[in-house]
Amino acid sequence: MKRLALVSAASCALLLTACATTPAPSAEDAGLRPVQSNHDTEGQSGYGQFLAGQKAQADGQNDEASSYFARAEALGAETGTLKHRIFQAALFSGDVTRAAASAPGEGEASVMVVRLGLLTRAVEALAVNDAATAKAIMIDQTVGFPHRQASVLLTPWVAAAAGDEEGAVARPVLRGDRLVEVFGLLGQAQLLERFNRLDEAEANYRILMGFGDASAIFAPDYGAFLERRKRAAEAVVVYDTALKARPGDPALTAARERAAKKRKAPAMPTIREGSSRALLIPASAMLADKQYQLALAYLRLSARLDPKREELWLELGDVYTGLEDAENARSAYAQVKAGSRxxxxxxxxxxxxxxxxxxxxxxxxxxxxxxxxxxxxxxxxxxxxxxxxxxxxxxxxxxxxxxxxxxxxxxxxxxxxxxxxxxxxxxxxxxxxxxxxxxxxxxDEPELLNFLGYAWIDRGQNLGQALDMVQRAVSANPRSGAMIDSLGWAYFRMGDYRNAVDFLERAVTLEPADPDINDHLGDAYWQVGRQIEARFQWTRVLQLKPDAAMKAKAEAKLANGLTGVTPVVAER
CATH class of the missing domain: 1.25.40.10 (Tetratricopeptide repeat domain)
Structure with a gap:
């Protein structure tokens, strides 16, 4: 049976799919790109350290890179590009304290990196309980594109840390950004509770509970709020509703059991915990858009505020997977503890x-x-x-x-x-x-139409219906080699070998390394008398690591040609 691109039921996104976000900047737009140097390296040991740092950073070894860059600075290497590098390597390695201390100022890096430096300094200030400095950066200065999403979601928590109730309970707004709109509601609800404005907080939670299955994301927050109000029975209903959307979810199951037995309610999120979650939202958005460097930066900032938040490790592993760093990805995934959501x-x-x-x-x-x-x-x-x-x-x-x-x-x-x-x-x-x-x-699902249609074609069953199904699949995905192969194979099975050749040649152009498609094209060539080309395709099949059954068939056809082909007449 041919290769297929199977849709996994385990890969359904919840809110990130449902909520349209503003377009994510590229890493290049953000200024997070390798810096090429024109320095003369002869006799410059500081520059040698700089080069070693560049190599370590390119290999994903940001801890080592940060140390190399620090030594390069100590040895007197030119500091313009270097300061940018020290900041970037420190932040990516998770050393937010060093990153904040080395954040480049105006003229020392691109505007985007300078703004990320401001955000980093604000997070570090919040982490060491210096709310005044954090507020001065986030409210009195501008942390603009491409970090506006992070800035807008974090600012209310900074205001709360500084005791500014009015600033804390103002709903975050970023025009056209659905994630800010939705998660801003959550942050506002949590901050309203902090300032004992409980009716307003609950009004926000009720809005969040109206998002269908996606509301299961917020059920633990609303349920915990109800438990803190001594309304455990209502919390159980919230958890039960969420469990219908996410059957067996361990965190929801544990929360329901806690509420049902009227155990101690979870504490209200601290300012650092809320701030960490606020930064996790843009990290998730950047990860979804494959902007891995920005995602990594935000995850490190989020972890500085709440290193025990286990979603961070999951997303950090996803970032490293995206960066093709399997070792660091596995290390991150292994940090998530049993019993965690x-x-x-x-x-x-x-x-x-x-x-x-x-x-x-x-x-x-x-x-x-x-x-x-x-x-x-x-x-x-x-x-x-x-x-x-x-x-x-x-x-x-x-x-x-x-x-x-x-x-x-x-x-x-x-x-x-x-x-x-x-x-x-x-x-x-x-x-x-x-x-x-x-x-x-x-x-109308193309993958399903293609798989069932191909299966019928290959068995000579329901060919008229199967041909129509595969044609619909190809219309939906005209660049799918697998689907065009199915259509070509349908024509082959029906004895229309010239049409079969046309479609199978298109398919093999789109999927040149697929052994099934090459095998099918070889069969079609044989049937139209192009035997040299047929043998070429069957030889190609053997070069593409086919399974044992296909290998045996290709070898037999190379030895004896194609025999025993009987077209099946399609019912009309």
Missing amino acids: EYTAARSRLAWSLQAAGDSDKALKMAAEAAAGGQRDALLTYADLLRANQRYAESVTTISRVIEIDGDKADWRLFYMRGVSRERAGDWPGAEADLQKALAQQP
Whole structure:
């Protein structure tokens, strides 16, 4: 069966998908780019330290880079570019204190980096309880583009630290920014509670609870607020509603149990905790937009204020994954503790990182241990990894447990995943039933149309309907080599070899390294008499690391040519 791009049910975004944000600046726009130097290096030991720092920073070793740059400065290396480098390396390594001390001033770096330096100095001041300095920076100065989102969300917390009630409870506003609008409501609610303006705080929480399934993000905050008001029964209702959207969520489950048993309510967030969360929002937005350097900077600032916040480690791992630094990514994911809300996601990412590194045994063991508790997302990760390791029957069993957990809410992705695993396990009747269930829920999904349509084509079933399905998939994704291959293969199976060649040539141009597509094109060439080209394609298949079955077929065709092809007449 051909390669497919399967949509994982475990990868659904909640609020970041629902909330449109302002366009993220590129790292280059932010001034966070490698600086090329024209210095003459001969005889300059300080510059040698600078070069070593550049190399360490390029390798992601920001701790080492920071030390090299500091030595370069001590040895008298030119300080314009150097100060920028010291600041950047210190911030990226998590040494916010050193970064604040070395933040470049006007004329010492790009405007964007100078503004990030201001934000860093404000965070450091807040961290050491110097609210007056933090307020002077955040309110009396301007931390502008590209850091406005972070600045706007952080400023009310700085005002609260300085005792400025009016500034603290003002709702953050950034025109056109949905994340600021939504998370500004949350921050305002928490600060209103701090100033004992409880009715106003609850009004904000009720708005946040109106965001459908995405409101589950804010349920722990509202529930804790209710618990602090001695309204535990209402908190239980809030947690129950959220658990319908996020079945088995460990943090929500623990919160519900706490409220139901009327245990001690969580404390109101401290100013440092609230400030840390305010910075986590733009970090998440930058991460979603693949602006990894800015995300890393904000995560380090957030961690300076609340290093125990475990979402930081999860997102830090995601940043390092985006930067292709697997070692640091795995180290970050491993910091998330069992029982944390982020634990399942962290173990999932850690397992997939191990899988990518070729350690499938350890990846499966880790995923199995996480799934043993029966938590939904952990089961999904385990099912995905089982499928990736061709353990299809076990994957079917695991996905079935998730479908049972979801009940009537089980969506098309789950049936699609189970259908794929059933097809690979040799249970075509079961696979077909699941795929048709998925199609009934999502009749226009291109991946689903392509997979089921191709499966029918390959088996010579329902060719008229299958051809229409694959044509619809190609119309939706005209640059998908896999889908165009399905259409070309449909024509091949129906005996229309010239059309088959046309579409399969397009497909192999788009996906030149796909062994299935090259194999199909070789078959089509053979059928139109282009036997030399057919043998070239089959030889190409052997170079592309096919599975054992495809390798055997390609070798047989190279030895004996293509035999036994019988077109199937499509019903009309």
